[in-house]
Amino acid sequence: MSLMLEQLEPKSIWENFEALNAIPRASKKEERVIQFMIDFGLKLNLETQKDAVGNVIIRKPASVGMEKHKTVVLQSHLDMVHQKNNDTVFDFDSEGISMWIDGDWVRAEGTTLGADNGIGVAAIMGLLAASHISHPALEALFTIDEETGMTGAMGLQGGVLTGDILLNLDTEQDDEIDIGCAGGxxxxxxxxxxxxxxxxxxxxxxxxxxxxxxxxxxxxxxxxxxxxxxxxxxxxxxxxxxxxxxxxxxxxxxxxxxxxxxxxxxxxxxxxxxxxxxxxxxxxxxxxxxxxxxxxxxxxxxxxxxxxxxxxxxxxxxxxxxxxxxxxxxxxxxxxxxxxxxxxxxxxxxxxxxxxxxxxxxxxxxxxxxxxxxxxxxxxxxxxxxxxxxxxxxxxxPGWTPKADSEILKVFQISYEELFQEQPSVVACHAGLECGILGKNYPAMDMISFGPTILGAHSPQERVSIRSVQKFWTLLTHVLQNIPLKTK
Missing domain, CATH: 3.30.70.360 (Alpha-Beta Plaits)
Known part of the structure; x- marks a missing residue:
């Protein structure tokens, strides 16, 4: 990891994010990042597959003592928006994103940063590689082409996933828990x-x-x-x-x-x-x-x-x-x-x-x-x-219809209040999240979306809060340790 980012915590997220940002990954041009994720899963000796449209699924067994808890799908998208300022000389097809620290923010040099949804991807990678974090059985779903059509989510067939709960890591305010979104x-x-x-x-x-x-x-x-x-x-x-x-x-x-x-x-x-x-x-x-x-x-x-x-x-x-x-x-x-x-x-x-x-x-x-x-x-x-x-x-x-009686929502609310001594905002957002699409083939799956604070997404002003990433990781790992037991 570069000297610039190696000081940041949690190290696993920033290390994975830097590795991910070294790979050009525009929507509809995800071949290299798809192979990157496949290689990552296989290197960990985890069950890894690519579906018919290019989504990557990596499965990790439950930690000792967590085998009877519900299986969790962790979901983020691999592609990013490629935008740059007119006076920035940059080739998105061949260059990796150049990052720098500005106080509490990580930014890019005249381009989009790719924190949307690269931080989510990096967090999932950290969980897949970790040996010290307690968690139930995990299915990591890395979708493609979210930014220009959501064709990855649309192409995911029913029956591929076995999870009971889906955690979408693509929300951009760390005090919000999303339970619904707009269609487009x-x-x-x-x-x-x-x-x-x-x-x-x-x-x-x-x-x-x-x-x-x-x-x-x-x-x-x-x-x-x-x-x-x-x-x-x-x-x-x-x-x-x-x-x-x-x-x-x-x-x-x-x-x-x-x-x-x-x-x-x-x-x-x-x-x-x-x-x-x-x-x-x-x-x-x-x-x-x-x-x-x-x-x-x-x-x-x-x-x-x-x-x-x-x-x-x-x-x-x-x-x-x-x-x-x-x-x-x-x-x-x-x-x-x-x-x-x-x-x-x-x-x-x-x-x-x-x-x-x-x-x-x-x-x-x-x-x-x-x-x-x-x-x-x-x-x-x-x-x-x-x-x-x-x-x-x-x-x-389609949009994603809010489900106010969600079991995983209650887990999140309790965890958030225990960790941060305040209540989170439970919201629906105007962005297009993949949950609504995924829910068409997995209607019984309990879904929620959350993430760190990212500002200026889809523009060269994009930036992610360092403290917020720490908060996001703390919440994510705490929730995984408190996933409900299987009902059968």
Whole structure:
């Protein structure tokens, strides 16, 4: 382990986390990390298997004296979100994550850290390798592709697992115990167009939005953070009276990350140039004033550059696109009437691309209520169809319905209060956890989710609290020593 992390406790988690972060593990590119986990299990002489879709299952017998207790499934996902700052030179396909300590936080150098869900994976690895921790029989389930479709959880067949209890280690506040989560659906709008030549002596400009915090489009959707795609589009809307040429747009990235950056290439005719630039300046100032509390690093620029034989969106489609993105719901759509402070339904306009005759808009809609999720998805579908786009739905996954009388919940509450002399918050979250999907094939399994405090997930601001990891490990090991007896 590096000198930087070797001082941290518990050593087993940080050692495993560093080894895991040395391996590129983007969603849908998990081949290397899958083999890493298989090798890890086999090296420990534990029963290890890979299922048909690539999930890895490692089984460890109960400690002496714990054989009559219920079998526990420990579950985390292997993939991580790959995001970096524009000025960071980094190849996610070949480089490992570079980490550093900032007070109580472990961070990455200009990229996502992978604590989501790497700390959970590292903790499970620590338990599998430990000889001094008392525990019941364990089934470690390492799923793939959680971040871009949850296809690992969806592909896990019934009957593979034998556990009675599932502990999902993918929650990001150490004082919370999750007993429910939102489902989600991907909305994609596409159309093709024939670019038109720019007439006259139009001046080229690059309009860019950057410096936003970004973050998890479920866990942080309620924080009033700026969405770079919406902010860019807001400025473009103010420019509509000046008949601008819209050449190109490239905004956002992954569906589950609030967009931090977005830019557009446009051209302005000389007679409108001064007025258009004045409008941009006014709108930028208004946006900065509105977001001064939540987005102190926001930077919106409009710089001239030399256009070379550029072609643009047809004028009618330009107007339809700008109006559609402006009208499309983004952020919190409805708060829950049943759980105070819980976002029920939301949407993230995650990606907007206009380039070389193709237009694509990608959204992720989440809700803990299936009918509300469908309603918002249909609203977005109508919005984008009005501009002539073909709209498709994909990646639909269910939410996880809370079970207030959960036996493992009671164990957690008792353990938490004994260890920390306070009560945990029992919550449902707006993120997409795999529990709801896994529960379809394992309906009798008692499930709960918890984890250490991770902030800024899905963005280069991602960081994990060192003290929180210690707290998380203490709680996890204590709970495993207090798992209920088998009923049969």
């Amino acid at each position: 659906i991907d909305i994609t709008a596409k159309l093709t167009y024939t670019p038109e030549p720019i007439k006259g002596q139009a001046v080229g400009y690059k309009l860019a939005v950057k410096g936003l915090h970004g973050g998890h489009s479920g866990m942080e959707i309620h924080k009033g953070l700026g969405n770079a795609n919406k902010l860019l589009n807001r400025v473009l809307y103010r420019l509509m009276p000046y008949d601008i040429y819209l050449v190109e747009i490239d905004g956002g990235g992954l569906r589950n990350a609030i967009p931090r950056e977005s830019w557009a290439t446009l051209a302005i005719l000389p007679q409108y140039e001064a007025a258009a630039l004045s409008v941009i300046e006014d709108e930028v100032q208004a946006i900065k004033n509105e977001l001064s509390t939540t987005e102190d690093g926001l930077d919106i620029t409009c710089l001239s550059f030399e256009l070379e034989k550029a072609k643009a969106l047809p004028g009618l489609l330009r107007d339809q696109l700008i109006k559609a993105v402006y009208a499309a719901p983004n952020g919190v759509y409805r708060m829950s009437a049943d759980f105070e402070g819980l976002v029920e339904t939301s949407n993230n306009i995650a990606r907007v691309v206009v380039r070389n005759g193709e237009l694509v808009i990608k959204c992720l809609t989440r809700s803990s209520v299936e009918s509300s999720k469908t309603d918002l998805a249909n609203a977005l579908k109508c919005c984008f169809e009005l501009m002539g786009a073909n709209v498709s739905f994909s990646g639909d996954y």
